[in-house]
Amino acid sequence: MRQDHAKNQRVAEAFYDHARQAVAESGLPVVEVDDTQQRGSDFGARLANAFADAFAAGYDRVIAVGNDCPTLHEVDWTGVVTQLAADRPVLGPTPDREGAYLIGLTRAQFDRAAFATLPWRSSELVPALRSHLEAAVGGRPVRLTPRADVNGHGDLMRLLRGASAPPALAERLRHVLGDAFRTHQAEQRGATRPVLKRRSRAPPSPRPGSHT
Template identity: 40%
Template structure:
């Protein structure tokens, strides 16, 4: 019998597919993008592990359904069927996401709330739901992967429970969003990795873009202590 009520679900595209679909560094620098998303995935595993909550990684292509919404909803249904009462879902492409955001979401769930972490592109980097508030069909039909998602989530779940929102963070979809993320609080380990990656790209003169990123890294916002290297997988 499952005794821990809450599970952290890392739901995302596989890093290689993210790199191919998002083309953050352009088509000529595919391997650099794979390196970036591999590192981001390792980072979110470490972040989730530090919460002490059970964690499960689910890739989008592993789920049944013809649309992203159907596959994502199926993942929630699967976890609830395992005996969990609460799911905190995060992606693997949010550099400023920390264990504190996840623990804030758990506190909200424990007090009977539904919790969202809005991203600057109109989506959400964190969705924390209780089993009682979740209905698969309506969840699947939301405008996923659009800038209308956050507002649609608020409208849907405000009908069934109190809703609270965390701070806005940036998820990585484009070169511009990567630059935007550098103005947020990144842990020192990831900041050093990103600086090294961008410097290596700047050497091949990627239209000057990576040179601009390298400059941003020198002056980006407050820094946090590096994350521990502890993974919590399925």
Template identity: 35%
Template sequence: MKHSNSKIALLVYAICPRIQAEKKAVFGSIHFQQSLALFEKLQDRTQRIAQESGLETFWVFDDTQVGKSFGERYSKAFADLFQQGFEQVISVGNDIPGLEVAHILDAKSQLQNSQTILGPAEDGGNYLIALSRSHFEEKSFSQLPWNSNKLHSAIKGLFQNQNGSVFQLEYLIDIDDFNSLTRFKAELKSGEFYRFIIQLLRSILTFFEKGEYFFNDRITSKDNPLRAPPALNF
């Protein structure tokens, strides 16, 4: 099916909040509900930003996409939009608390001068990837080191070798664990999302103050970063 209106699509390639909460366990495995609330909040925020961008937006959830690996599934999402007639695709995830509509609009503007726009994440990945159809090759894109700290340098090298034109946005933090969340909170300092994070941390602190952590500490898996109240410095 050909698309005849906008030349640029916004692709939100998302991991559903429940899967994010299970895999990342930001607050530890015994605080699943707080992790779920965090990723649901991030998804709601991403929906608002996508609407504000004014771009035609397509949501693709990784667990419903066809492909054996993340790279194959993600590449297919780009390929499908290019096949619909879009000339350029801007892709973001749903776990970047620092993402603003300005990042998307900046990528849209820079696509007029560059074929590739990258928003690097501090963990070595990317929170935004904007590509032009003329420089997209599905197989090589799918074989990049996805979900690793080498991704940004690899994808930058791939497209620089193709056309030498890569524009880089500012670095942002994506939420992979408790430490990345607290780093973001320290940078944020105020605002609605900051207050939401503080509320989550206080709910966990209340849990500790009741003494329940004393019993759970003996049965909780070692992935729990909140094994005692000192971890909650806010």
């Protein structure tokens, strides 16, 4: 059990480092908020406080990103900044439309109390967030290309079987998973291997008690 926890921690660290590199390469100022800096009794409160702290630090536009999006490095950061400079909020949804990998807001568009009480971590989040932002600006937020995030073991295995993961991240994750990933690969090959049945060229033999 302790070994599984350590492995999960190393997987989380791999994604965190990938997200840190992706935003660092954007050239934008970066404010990291880790578990020790978060404040609030639930996810919504913690995220709202993180936004509020960034605005209190003097930023007029804030972009929040998740650390579980393996293609975060492909975001057009210049385009996001351009939209925010034109007072248009930006929303990057996941393909299932149940989450967001990026939320960009200006100071005027941020309502701390309303933001904190949105249905975070539920299937109702994106519609509720979109409606919230529409009310804040009187128009629809800019919607980015949907990007998948990784929320569990199944998502992680699908990521490593596909071609969307950056090579460095994929290699690090395979190293962390070790035998678990190799076992999964073997199981997948066994599940998809076709079963061939040899057909007899001779007529079927009569069963006892039957007539030919």
